[in-house]
Amino acid sequence: MSANGYRDYFKVLGIERSADADAVKRSFRKLARQYHPDVNPGDSTAEAKFKEISEAYEVLSDPDKRRRYEQFGQYWSQAGGGAGGAPGFDVDFGRYGNFDDFINDLLGRFGGAQGGSGFGAGPGGFGFSGGFPGGFPSGFGGPATGRSGTLNLDAEATISLTFAEAFRGCERTLAVNEERVQVRIPAGVRSGSRLRLKGKGNLQPGTGRRGDLYLNLQLQDHPIWRLDGDQLRADLPLSLDELALGGEVRVATPDGEATVQVPPGVALGRSLRLKGKGWPVKDGRGDLLLSLTLKLPEHFSDTERQLLEKLREARSVDPRREWMRAAQL
Incomplete structure (x- = not known):
């Protein structure tokens, strides 16, 4: 001054x-x-x-x-x-529950809050993305005013879950408007699932009215498992002899190791189904589908190479005969 x-x-x-x-x-x-x-x-x-x-x-x-x-x-x-x-x-700062209660009231008094949506928030309050290992930043996400003039006190946020958290369910502690909220995320949620926490959204200053908090759940990718509806899928790598001769093969499942029977001479791309070993669903578990793939070593041993040479000499079928015939125009 x-x-x-x-x-x-x-x-x-x-x-x-x-x-x-x-x-x-x-x-x-x-x-x-x-x-x-x-x-x-x-x-x-x-x-x-x-x-x-x-x-x-x-x-x-x-x-x-x-x-x-x-x-x-x-x-x-x-x-x-x-x-x-x-x-x-x-x-009088004491009459406000948090900073955004104050700021929205202040902007309203000054005529600057029309159509506003708080600090960094989209229409609907909390405008965050990604995971919140420690909860939401306290006080973020003011209420939005819709075209009708009705104050929308609901808040929205996105939580990122690992595949294991989504498969087994988990608990998260969130900080919402300076309040710690314990959230139980049930087993079997998927990307796009939405949880509603009633009465945990934005607070309207001076009235005590409070909206709901909506949590949008997103699953992180897993290096092995893929979710396909109620079924859980994965590629199962097999060696050349396992594909040719078949037999019992030890595999991984979300519940631990299991043994499956591979038919002899099975075609690549075929899937083995393990019933009830897939994703959690309302009435139990979906199925686990393992798509068979060929995994060749980067380097064959001398013994393996010799055996492969003998196999080539003893091969009785031309694998491309029918293919060559059908390919002619």
């Missing part, structure tokens, strides 16, 4: 005098979060700075006040017929 009491509100917000309404709002939100007393407990300097930027925003966010401020400077309020001096700004 200058010696004559004049505050340059543009400098206070760190913006150019040509800044539009969106730039004013962006700068205010950034500075408000930086200097908010909850972020700087006991810091009187930060609280004074917070009140100063809030005062600047109150003036520059109002088209009429801004016009008079730009025209008359420190005498802008008298020029409009109002009381002399700069606008008063006194905040």
Whole structure:
């Protein structure tokens, strides 16, 4: 503030005098979060700075006040017929549950919250993606105002789950509006599954009304298992002799090791079905399908190479005879 009491509100917000309404709002939100007393407990300097930027925003966010401020400077309020001096700004921070309760109330008082959706949130509140090993950042995701003017207090977030977490079910502890919420994720969820936590969404200041929290679940890829409807799929690598001669083969399943019978001379791409060993479903478990593939070693031993040479000499069938005949045009 200058010696004559004049505050340059543009400098206070760190913006150019040509800044539009969106730039004013962006700068205010950034500075408000930086200097908010909850972020700087006991810091009187930060609280004074917070009140100063809030005062600047109150003036520059109002088209009429801004016009008079730009025209008359420190005498802008008298020029409009109002009381002399700069606008008063006194905040009782204790009446707000968290920062976004305050910021949405503040933007509403200043006429800047119409159609807003909180800090970084999409329509519906929490606008995050990815996993939250420690829960949601506290206080993020303000309520959105729809076209009808009805305040939507519901919040939404995406949680990333490992294949094991989705298969067995798990618990997550989330921090929602400074409240720790324990969430039980049932076994067998899939990408796109949606959980609703009633009464855990955004809180409307002054009314006690609270929306619901919707959790969108996404499964991370697994190097072996693939989910296909109720069935769990995987490729099963077999050696040349296992494909040719068949026999018992030890395999992995989500429940541990098992033994399957491979028919002799089985074709590549065929699937072996293990009933009830697949993905958890409402009435039990789906099936596990193992697609047979050929796994050749990078290098054959001398003995293996000699045996393969003998096999080539003793081969009784041309594998391409029918293929060559059918390929002729």
